[in-house]
Amino acid sequence: MKRTILVAGATGNLGNRICRELIQRGAIVKAIVRDSTDLDKIEVLEKMGVEVRIIDLNDIDSISAECIDVDCVVSALAGLGDVIIDLQKKILDGAIKADVPRFIPSDFCTDYNNLKEGQNRNFDLRRTFKKYIDQSPIKASSIFNGCFADILKYNTPILNLKDQSIGYWGEKADWKLDFTTMDDTAAFTAEVALDDSAPRNLQIASFQISPKMILDDVKEITGQEFNLHQLATLESFAEYIKKQRADDPAGESELYAKFQQGQYMYSMFSTQHNHLANDRYESIVWTASIDYLKTFL
Structure with a gap:
């Protein structure tokens, strides 16, 4: 019998890909969206084979x-x-009311369980929801993908193509960072959604690569020698982020505030995924670092 999976956030970049991967695996896929949702995005989902339901997302019934x-x-x-927190709680409550057995929350980030509260605003929001779902009767599975690999395209301090530089904090030139592509994350999520035995926490990474390894890959691909350098100590970086946040109160209402970007960078150099579940599903072929870098270098 075909499994039925409901996706919230299906019109987003990751959600759309998850729907695609589920359909490729033979699942019946439903998406719940607001009545204000872009009709073009709804059409894309429907052409894919998704059953789109336009509803009031404030109404648990x-x-x-x-x-x-x-x-x-x-x-x-x-x-x-x-x-x-608020919308996910309503969706969870609706799922529980309908006796849905399993729920995958929007924990698509670095595994924050070993990080201190207060170091990353967006992680703290997910911690709050985690406490709520873990007290519910539903079985939850969180997928921690580290950082989306797309960040490597955007001239961050980790890889700045304009300046031809590769930066790191602390004494961590050899520290391996966790990156996962959107497509790999979506494929793994689809497998987890169809796997009743999936555990509570799952760490993944398409590739784990240190600043020194990025340097080597860039040289192999382009023939150019980028400048590998320490940006600051982790302690001074943490203090800088705190000041940046204090000086930018408007950023509290911005999803991608500058201080939040710094917090993500800090987390990448503070924790690693040491228990990868990459081998759990044989159907997934993980993207190698050099293959991903070749797509834009």
Whole structure:
């Protein structure tokens, strides 16, 4: 019998890919969206084969009605507290009311379980929702993918193509960073959604690569020798982020505030995924670092 998976956040970049991967695996896929959703995005999902339901996402009964006979709810929502906490709670409550057995929350980030609270605003929002879902009767599986590999394209201090530089904090030129592509994350999420035995926490990474390894890959691909350099100590970086946040109160209402970008960088050099679940599903072929870098270098 085909599994039915409901996806929240299906019109987003990751959510759309998760829907695609689920359909490729033979699942029946439903998506719940607001009535203000871009019609073009809805059309893309429907052409893919997704059953799109336009509902009032503030109404738990409406959510519950769409969750009847659903095997797993996948949340690919992105946002601040009103989304990651408030909206996800409503979707979870609707799923529980409909007796949905499993839920995948929007924990697509570095595994924050070993990090201190207060170091990353967006991680703290997910911690708050984690406490709520872990007290519920539903079985949850969080997928921690580290950092989306796309960040390597955007001239961050880790890889700055304009300056031809590769930066790191602390004494961590050899520290391996966790990167996962959107497509690999989506494929793994689809497998987890269809896997009733999936555990509570799953760490993944398409590739784990240190600043020195990035330097070597860039040289192999381009023939150019980038400048590898220490940006600051981790302690001074943490203090800088605190000041940056204090000086930017408007950033608290911005999903990609400058201080939040710094917090993500800090987390990447503070924890690693040491228990990868990459081998759990044989169907997934993980993207190698050099192959990904070749797509834009």
